[in-house]
Structure formats: C-alpha cells, structure tokens
Amino acid sequence: MVSETAIPSRAASTPAREAWRAFAGNPAAMAGLALFIVIALVAALGPLLYPVDPFAIVSAPMSPPASDLPLGSDYLGRDVLAGLLDGGRVTLVIGISATCCTVSIGVLIGAFAGFYGGWIDAVLMRVTEFFQVLPPLLLAMVLVTLFSPNLMTVIVSIGLVNWTGVARVTRAEFLRIRQQEFVLAERAMGAPTRRIMWRTILPNALPSLIVITTLLVGTAILFEAALSYLGLTDPNVMTWGLMIGQSRNYIWETWWAVTFPGLAIVLTVLGNCLIGDGLTKALNPATRAR
Amino acid sequence: MTTNDRDDRPLAPRQGATRRTFLQQASLAAGGVLIGSAVTGQPALAQTPKRGGTLKLVHSKMNNINPAIQSGIATMVPGAQIFAGLVQYDAEWHPQPYLATQWETAKDGLSYTFHLRDDATFHDGTPVTAEDVAFSLQTVKANHPFGVAMFGGVSGVDTPDAHTAVIRLAHPVPSLLISTSSVLLPIIPKHVYDNGPIRTNPANVKPVGSGPFKLKAYDPAQYLILERYEHFFRPDRPYLDELIFQFMDDPSAIMIAMSRGEMQYWGYADQQRNIMRLEQQSTLGTTRKGYEAIGPLNWLAFNVRSKPLSDVKVRQAIAYAIDKNFIINKLFLGRAKDATGPIAPDGFFYDGKVERYAFNLDKANQLLDEAGYKRQANGTRFSLTLDWNPQGGNEEATLPAQYLKSQLPKVGIAIELRPSADFPSWAKRIANWDFELTMDEVFNYPDPVIGVQRTYICDNIKKGVIWSNTQGFCDPEVDKTFAAAALEVDPAKRKALYAEVQKRLADELPVYWLNEIAYTTVYDKRLRNLPLTIWGAMGPFDEVYWGEKTG
C-alpha cells in the first residue's frame, strides 16, 4: 500500500532519487537488474557476435554440447546456442510489446473508472471482473488459434488478457489521488479533464504502475513461451518456447535442446522478478523508512 | 491368401509376385479367354478354423456406410464387410472369384462378361442378380469421386440373364477388373437403393449388402456393430460372430485399449512412436502389409506456373538438396519407404528405374547456377513459401517442412513456412494455385487411372478443385503416355508405358516424392487369417478366426 502523504507533482525528483538509493542498496534487486541487463545485452549483441542462423543445419543432428557446437545441436542439426541468442531477442521484444499493450488498456480502463466513478466505474469494473473469470492463458490460446498464429496475433492476444491487474491498480490510485488537495485545486481552476488525468494524476500513480508493469514483462514472457511451446507462433521465428516445443519428442536424446532454452526463460523472468520486488520495496516509503 | 506364420517385423514385398501376375495376364494377351478359377479354394491351413468370437476394431467415424458414393477409409473398411463385389484380390494382385465365379473378356477388350454365383443373397434374403450389378455400376459411375475415372469408359451393362452381367465398353479399360473390387464397386441391391436420390437414401446408414457381415447396430457417434450373415454364400463363413467397430480418435486412449486387449485390431495406424510402444507387447503383432492397393504417398509439390519453379533445373536442384535418408530414417524413424515416383513402391506398376536424385549439395548448387540464379551478397538466391496443413499434428508434413526450412538455405534457397489454419484454408489455397511449394499426401489407389494420373495430366488442371493437377504441370508426352496406358490391354505393354511415364515424370519433377506413408496394422496375435491382401482391411474378414494363444 502506498503511503498517505501526498506527493506533489513538481517535487518528484527527490523521492525518485531516494527510491533509487533504496533500490541500489538492495542486493537482490541489483542482482536482478544486472541479470536482466546481461540478458538484454546478450540478446541484442549475441546474434551479431555469433551470426549463425538458428534455422540452419550446421551440424550432425543431436550432437551433445561441447562436441561440435558450444551448446550442441537439436534433432535437425540446428545450433542451440544460435537459437538461444536469436530467441532471446524475439522473446524480449514480444514480452515488452505485449506489456505495452496490456498497460495501455489497463491504464485507460482503470483511469476512467477511478476518475469518473459512478456508473462508468460500475460498468468498467464489471468488464474487468469478466476478464478475470476467463483464464488468461487459455483465452490467449483461443485467440491465437482463432485468428491465426503470427507474431502480431501473439502480441495482441497476450496484451488483451493480462490487463485486469493494471486496471485495478490504476483505478485504486486514481480514486485515491483525485481526492488530493492539489487535484481539487486544479479542478476548481477549471483545468481540462484530460490534463488533470494524464498530466497530474497519472504521474503520481507511476510508482505503483512501474512495479506492476515490470512484473507484467515477466508474465508476458512466460505466456509467449507457453504459446510457442504449443506451436501457436510464427514458425519462421525462433523463440525459446518454440525450441522446447519442437524438441518435445526428443527430450531424452537431446536434453540440451530443451534444458537451455528453459533455463534462459527462468533467468530472464527471475531477473525481471527481482527488479520488480526491488522496485516494490524501493517505491514503498513504508518499507523504505525501515 | 493369408497365412499366420508371420513374425512381428514388417515384411519386404514379395519379389516373385509381379512376375507371376504378369504371366497369368500374359495368357490373356494371347487373345484368348481367361477362365477365372471356379474354386474358392484356400491354401491348406495349419489349424482348423474355429467358429465364434467377437473382434473389436479401432475405427473412425464415417459420414455414411455406402462405399458406392463415399470414398475414404472410414466407409470403405466396414463397407467391405457388408458389401460383396464381383471379384476380390489376393496379395499378389491376382483377382479371385467373389460374387463372380468366372469372367471373360472379349477379344477386342470391349466387353467383360461376369458369371455370378446363383446362391448369393442379400441380407434381406433376396438373390443377387445381374440387375443389381448394373444398378451398382451406374450408381458408382454417377456418384463416386472416382466414378468417372473407373467407369467413364462403360457404355452400358447388359443383363442377358439373372446371373450374367456384361459390361460393355466404349474403349478398352484395363483397369476395369480391379475397379470391380468390393470397395470400389460394391454390389448394392437395386430394390433397396433405387428409390430416389441416393445421397439421402436412409439405407446409407442402414446398409443392405451381400457380404459376410450384416448390420446389427449403428450409433454414428460411438460404434458400428456387424454380425455374421448366416446365409453368406461361402459355407461356414464368416467364422467370427461379430465385428465391433469402435470409433476412437484419441491416440492415448487407443494405445491403452489395444494394450489391455480391449480392442484387438487397429488398422491404418501411422503414429510411429505409439506403434513402436505397442510392438513391445508380446500379445500384439504388427504388419505393414495390406496397404498396397491404396498406395499412400507423401510429397513436396511445386507450382510450376512461375519462376523460379517453372525451371526444371531448379526443381531438380531442390531434389538434390534434400537428404531423403535423413527424412526417412531420422524423422520417420526408418519406418517409411522411399518413394521415387508417382507410383508408390508397393504399387503394381511401380518401376524404380528412374532418376534418383541422391543427396548431393554440389550438384544442387551447380544446377541453380546453371539456371541463372546466382547467390546474392547474403548467400540467398531466392526465397519460396512452403505451405502445409498442420491440422491434427500431421507429422507427415510438418517434420519435412521444418527440415526443408533448415536444409534448403544450404543451396541458397530461403524458405518461409506458411502453415494453414486448417484443412479448408489449405485446400482453398492450393486449389486456387496460391502457393509455391506445398507438402501433400495423396493416395494412388490400385490402378493409375484412378489416383495417379489426376495429378499430372493437362486435362485435370481445374481451378478450385483440390487434388487435381494443382501444380499446373503440362507435358503432352506425359498425357499421351497416360492416355495410351489407360487403354492398353496388353499387360506387358501397359507396364512398359507406366515405366516410361514414371521415368519421364521423375525427370520433370512436377512434385518430388518423399516417402510412402507407413501405415501399420496392430493386431492381437491370436487372430488367424487376417486379411493381408493388397486391400488389407478393405477386403472381407470372412476367414478370420480366433486361434489359440501362441507361446
């Protein structure tokens, strides 16, 4: 729960710096940040430094790691390491794009619900409840299946199913902040609604939103992995989930082809989690004070 | 026709078979008259068949139970039990008497006279007459997907007496005899089926035939039960009391049912891993025999209408770039047979003396260079889309597709995979020529005029029709050879013509054939006399019986 003291919209610099200091003092959070940065760098630079096409057959099929290729080859003879590097790029891009989608939808819905209240709030909350009743991953599977598996469908589908948490948090924040003195003052002065919502209230809701956004990236990555494991993805694009899914029938003969992509997912989401945790603690003045 | 001294391993095709058939039919070519054996004699059996028992078969749901208007495994297998045909075939492609005790063909090849048994009756007791034969043929010709291909040359059926049917032809039809197999020309009773449009005839789900088994119960969602027809024209047959076709689609459920003995016969199985698991069991046997008549092929089709695939060198290069050994041995676990041409390796007219395209990347590269497609800076010459229908898993098409995406870049061809959402979308795309490369699985059926030539002749380029000549391949020579072979009665000449066309097509490569689909039958080893003819389960089970447990 975020503190009671109002954070004036202009004086955001000091709390931010304080938050950063709190974050930096948290070894787990820093470890997560380091991990995530490393992974992002590897994903961005890896394919440039190790320019092997993940789809190309470059070795004898099913060769173990360190024999011919650093991480071995899969059942077709494709380079597992190349798959990891290329897959990293795609996975991160999808994770971040889908999260942008999710956050956009969630913030819009939550903001309107929290700001206007009344029947708008009631309707939007029912919609949110509705989307909570449909299991998100299942809904994403259905959407991708119905609308044909390609990258766009995957991103939009993941984006469409995960927004309820964001909406709730945004709504709660808007409800709280709109009653603050400075907001009431602006309204009294006749400032346009748009300005109040997006220029005044939203920035103050950021701390909670940042946390939930960060964690959503991890969720999006896990969703993408599940969808591509099931084959619900563009088969011309290598992702970690796709690697695991395609080697489904060969897990004993080529355990490395399923182990390494999975480890990559774990590490990425772990780093993301640690950052999220760290941000939660850092942005929450109550715990900061300790 | 069937023996049970088989072990569990798939068998190699019998070499002597082709020669013997050839000789037998050569006597026909001598211009004389061939008298089919009047004897329904079976080879002496090791054990005395025991009457009784039920056989439970794994099966798929069907649209109707009338093979006269419906093709497909689901209808044809039970159809072969309910309906008898003029002839049946053995494992060596020899026709054997069935409803017809003997048959003759005229010297000019323009008529076939079938002499029917006088003791055959339909399940409602009425005798089988030549009228029924005539009616059946007309029905099939007008309604069956292959009706025209099989009987387009029939100008009429005469019935001089109740037990003689004369099929008159406008031109020689060498495929006629095999087209009278019970699953292609089931003899249906005129008095039951000739009362209105056949497609909506209620008898389609309450069939009446003259085969060894008759309908007992049918639940379209769950099962089809057939029971012995006590007045089947073969004395003492069928041995089994009942056949229960259980509709099962779930691979795990089928596995469990077969291994527990709840189901005892599983035909047309193609999930190799599951089959291998069942092979471990001592109570079950497997066989790859019984699929020769359908000749199922798996291939890569080229849309030859536009560049670069319009250049035969490009198609040949692609063939050289594919390591079929890898596909067959690694992806299909060594259980499929190499296909080298339009006719399946187990097919009657198969000839393997064709251009083979052994895996050779240098040759492939060379051909592409010669064709004028140089590699660009990034190593790619050109890019092609590869379509297929992954619906249902479809490993037969998906595994090679994934392999091709990885393999063809080695010769500079970039592949973009384009899986279709489902069968109708894929079929629509291909039928409307909106593709470059596609995987496909097609059945030959027992005579090339039925299922083979449709893929390659100019006449059959029909937009909007799936499994027509969607590739757009048109070679007048090929057409001529197919047309000549379709009319050639001399077996030696016919074989030579098909050998020629196989050679030519293997040079031209409108499609590149990968493998014969490895259909397998998994069965309870106590069963005797399983139908292992070329038609397999699409032939009558009248001789099948339950023996003692072996070992």
Added chain:
Amino acid sequence: MSIFRLLLTRILQGALLILAVVVFDFLLIHLAPGDPAQMLAGQLGGATAEILAQIRQEYGLDQSVWVQLWTYIRHVATGDLGTSYYYNLPVLSLILQRLPATLLLVVTAQLSAIVAGTFLGAVAAKRPDAWLSRLVDVTALIGYATPVFWLGIMLLILFAYLWPVFPVSGMETVGFSGDALARLLNLLHHLVLPAFTLAFIYLAQYSRLASTNMQNVLRADYIRFARAKGLPERTVTYKHALRNAALPVVTIAGLQFGSILAGAVLVETVFDWPGMGQLTYDSILRRDYPLLIGILLMSAVVVVVVNILTDLSYRIIDPRLRRSP
C-alpha cells in the same frame, strides 16, 4: 448478511458473468476470420453444402445478429455447446468425460501446494532469518519464473529417464491389469510427477505468502493474548496463527484457479495425462473450434464456482468476517 443471502447474491453475479462469457463466445465465433457456419459445423473440408445449410438454419445465421445471439444463448442454456468436429460428439459430454482426470490432477496439486506451502511458510516464519526462510524466498522466486511445461519436462528427464522411478506418461500403465487397489496405486504412481509439477509453481508462492502473513500474525495482539493466557506455544502457532495465515493463501488459491487450469493444459500435454488439458491441446491442433470455445466457457464456469466457494469458505474460516456484511 446471512450466509444464505450471500450465497444467493454470489450465484446471481456468477450467472451474469457466465452469460457474459456466452455472449463473448458468440462474438469470437463471428469475429474470427472464416465462415461461422464452418466454425460451428466442423471443418473437415467434408462439411458438405447440405450440412452447412442445415447449420445455417439451425443457428439462424441468415438472420439478424440479435436473433442469432438469442439462438446461441438458447442452445447453450440447454447444454448444447455444439458438436466437436473431430470427435463428432457433443462438446459438453466430451468435456465432462475428461473433467474428472483434470480435476484429480488440479485438486491434488492445489491442495498439496496449499497445505505444504502454508506449513513451510509457517515454519519459516518462526525464524525469519534462518536459512529456511531464505530458501523459501528463493524457491518462491524460481518457482514463479519457471515455465510449468519446462519444469515438467525436466522432471521427466530426471525421474522417468535418468533415474526411472516414475512412469513416463499417461494416467495408467499401458497393459496394466490388477485388482482395484493395484490400479489405485498405479494411478497414484502416475499422478506424482504431473501433480508435483503443477504444485511446485504455486507451492513456492503460497509458502512465501504464508510466511509473510505468519510473521505479521505472530506479532498481532490476539496472539500475544493467547500466549499471555498461558497456552502452549504449539497451540498458539498451529491453532490460532496458522488458521489466520492460511486465509490469504486460500483466497489467492481460489482466485488463481483460472491460471492453474491453464497450467493443467500444459502439464497434461507433457505427461500425456488424458484430461481436459489434453483435450484443449488436441482441439487447438485440430482447429476444433466448437470444442475449443466450449472449453473456454466451461473453464469460466469452473472459475466462477470456485470463486464462490472460496468466498464462502473464507467467511467460514474467519470468524471475524462471519458477522460483517
């Protein structure tokens, strides 16, 4: 508000939600590319013109959108969720047939996760700086970050191939025969790996949640009073504190039922467990839209029911809430 009125309210809300899901399904059928008739009828390519015409008439596809919607709702209300194109059986009966296997898996997993998680969390909470607490934290994080299908595959490699202690797949041994007890044991033997896989992800979260909660609870007033009263430490911990610590775990578990269903889909495909998850995967592979959409609807129903039950049990467990509205 009495429990009865609460139940009634919740059921009404639930019914409305389910109606909304039905409408949503209808939208999906009509918004997705392709012919809705094909989607409803089946897509074997063998859906003849007659069958399509029949479907069009039955579902009123040539009439206004509202009539169509109403017809669709009517069908669903009478339990007609359509016919699976692949199995040619009513969707509802297919789902109900497979549901027990999935429920067995999911309930086992959830219960184990709740019980073990709460217990672990409680033990860790008693000594917040000991290694167990740290371990619980770390495991929770790793559990959250691990894709459930990958965990299943790893466990398969370890315990079904490397050290073959558990069966590779399925719910029963292929070819198994024996008496009822032997069958039960065989079933349980097959249940271990898939249930553990599914449970692990949530176990980690619940233990962490329970631990945090337990720490707060142990500091609470009523606990101090209990101690002051001279109650043995054990009773304090397990009777009073645990009960309260379990509450949020139960709540979260209820709310997460939807995601555990989705997890079951993945786990069942890894282990060949013949439940609703396998059915879902198969219907995705086969583009069996009637079945797929029916499964979505049924999942929503299950989630609503579980939410209502959780809500109720929450109020029953927590005496403080019993009297409040």
